[in-house]
Amino acid sequence: MTDVKHHATPPLPSDAGIGAAPGPEIEEDIDTLEDRFARGNEGYAKLVWRRFRRSTMGMIGLVLVVALLLMAVFADFFAPMDPKRSELPFAPPDMIAFQDPQGNFSLIPYVYPIGETGELDPITFQPLTGPVMDDPTPTGFFVQGYEYRLFWFIPANIHFFGTTDGRPIQLLGTDKFGRDILSRGIVGSRISLMIALAVVTITTIVGTLVGITSGYIGGRFDTWLQRFVEFVLAFPQLPLYLALTSLVPVTAPTNVFIAFVIGVMAAIGWAQLSREVRSKTLALARIEYVRAAIAVGSGDLRIIVRHILPNVLSHVIVAVTIAIPTVVLLESFLGFLGFAVKPPLISWGLMLQDTGTFSVIGSYPWILSPVVFVLITVFAFNALGDGLRDAIDPY
Numbered sequence: 001m002t003d004v005k006h007h008a009t010p011p012l013p014s015d016a017g018i019g020a021a022p023g024p025e026i027e028e029d030i031d032t033l034e035d036r037f038a039r040g041n042e043g044y045a046k047l048v049w050r051r052f053r054r055s056t057m058g059m060i061g062l063v064l065v066v067a068l069l070l071m072a073v074f075a076d077f078f079a080p081m082d083p084k085r086s087e088l089p090f091a092p093p094d095m096i097a098f099q100d101p102q103g104n105f106s107l108i109p110y111v112y113p114i115g116e117t118g119e120l121d122p123i124t125f126q127p128l129t130g131p132v133m134d135d136p137t138p139t140g141f142f143v144q145g146y147e148y149r150l151f152w153f154i155p156a157n158i159h160f161f162g163t164t165d166g167r168p169i170q171l172l173g174t175d176k177f178g179r180d181i182l183s184r185g186i187v188g189s190r191i192s193l194m195i196a197l198a199v200v201t202i203t204t205i206v207g208t209l210v211g212i213t214s215g216y217i218g219g220r221f222d223t224w225l226q227r228f229v230e231f232v233l234a235f236p237q238l239p240l241y242l243a244l245t246s247l248v249p250v251t252a253p254t255n256v257f258i259a260f261v262i263g264v265m266a267a268i269g270w271a272q273l274s275r276e277v278r279s280k281t282l283a284l285a286r287i288e289y290v291r292a293a294i295a296v297g298s299g300d301l302r303i304i305v306r307h308i309l310p311n312v313l314s315h316v317i318v319a320v321t322i323a324i325p326t327v328v329l330l331e332s333f334l335g336f337l338g339f340a341v342k343p344p345l346i347s348w349g350l351m352l353q354d355t356g357t358f359s360v361i362g363s364y365p366w367i368l369s370p371v372v373f374v375l376i377t378v379f380a381f382n383a384l385g386d387g388l389r390d391a392i393d394p395y
Contacts, residue, residue: 051391058387064380072189076148079183080162080169083346085146086178090364093173095131096139110136111169140164173366175354181366185373188346193377195262195340195347196327202266203273204320210270211277212304212312216285226278232271240268241330242339254345261340265327273319277312284308314392321385325378332374348373 052058071078092114100106112131145159145166163169172181214225244264248257284290285308293303328348334340335349336356343350351370355361361368 048388048391052387055387055390057383058391061380061383061385061387064376065384068189068193068377068380071186072193074150075187075190077150077156077158078160079180079186080145080159080171081180081183082146083179083184083187084344085168085180087168087170087174087180089174089176089178090367091170091174091178092364093366094137094170096171097131101134101136109139111139111163111171112136113170137167137169138164139169172369173364175351175367176360181351181369184346184351185348185370188348188351188370189373191258191341191345191347192328192331192349192373195258195265195331196324198262199265199269199327200320200323202262203269203323204316206266207270207273208277208309208312208316211274212281212308214274215278215281216300216304216308218282218285222278226275229271229274232268233275235268237268241265241334242337246339254342257342258345261331261334265330269323269327273316273323276315276319280312280315281308284311318385318389318392321381321388325381328374328377328381 094114095112096109097112098106098109100110112133113135114131139162141161142158143162143164144157145162147155147157150156168180170180170182172185175181175184210225210229214222214229241264244260248260252260290303290307293307298306331340331347332349332352335347336352338353341347341350348370354367
């Protein structure tokens with residue numbers, strides 16, 4: 001008989017690892033899963049917020065958007081000077097330094113105005129300008145300044161930042177009429193953001209209703225309605241804006257002019273959103289729960305409001321955050337051409353009219369400061385829209 005060799009049984013793993021705490025990699029995976037899925041009875045809004053707050057750019061955009069809206073609502077409080085007050089035309093921005101006239105460090109900044117130093121340029125023999133160090137202006141928070149009305153009926157004169165002795169402060173310089181650019185940019189955010197929010201509100205309501213109605217009803221109604229939408233989209237927008245806004249007489253009241261500008265922008269802006277909502281409605285109308293609602297006898301209005309509209313809102317919210325900076329850019333461009341807002345109103349586009357010549361930009365580059373307000377607004381809403389898009393529809 002052949003000898004059979006019995007192989008030794010491999011030893012079983014010890015029980016020392018049972019019950020041991022998971023390693024750092026496993027704990028990280030568990031935290032990721034807990035952040036991704038719901039805890040308990042969390043609703044859809046909490047899930048969206050959980051995903052959204054993990055987006056760094058989205059949170060930065062949210063903070064900037066909130067700051068812009070607060071600045072627009074309390075514009076007179078944040079403006080350090082009267083936006084209509086005239087000083088030296090094309091005055092350069094003042095210098096801020098955290099030191100007193102003796103050269104010691106100071107927690108409260110001092111403003112050193114820009115003036116002539118008494119020296120001449122050795123080539124052009126033009127007077128040289130620089131900070132006047134022997135005449136500083138003390139600054140502070142919550143100081144008294146020009147009077148205004150908070151919420152249009154509460155008299156007040158307290159400002160967030162300004163000089164304590166009442167002298168002018170021009171952190172971004174002045175325009176051709178000697179008006180403070182920073183204060184005008186802060187106050188001008190009201191008109192620019194108000195126009196953008198009003199236009200986007202109208203276009204969102206009209207575009208969503210038209211898109212859902214067209215996609216849900218379908219048939220010949222959808223065919224003819226889409227031909228009208230294509231007719232609206234076929235118009236070249238910029239020439240149409242210029243043609244329609246030129247119909248308003250110059251002597252028209254400011255409220256009428258703004259309402260007409262908002263109406264012109266909204267009359268063309270709703271069509272694209274309606275096409276997007278219609279395509280989503282066509283897909284949702286064939287889902288099982290919508291067919292079940294039709295089978296049990298639910299009305300069309302109930303089906304649209306309870307089943308289709310909530311599923312379309314995610315796309316609409318993202319479209320709104322992306323459309324607002326588009327309208328801000330359009331208003332700035334039309335204001336630069338003189339077709340958006342007329343004086344004495346203030347908007348970012350109207351402020352950019354001073355930058356119409358290269359000679360002015362080369363000599364006084366600080367008049368381009370209103371562009372910074374537009375860039376911050378566009379970045380804030382685009383970052384917020386990207387974060388919401390990833391949070392609402394992560395897949």
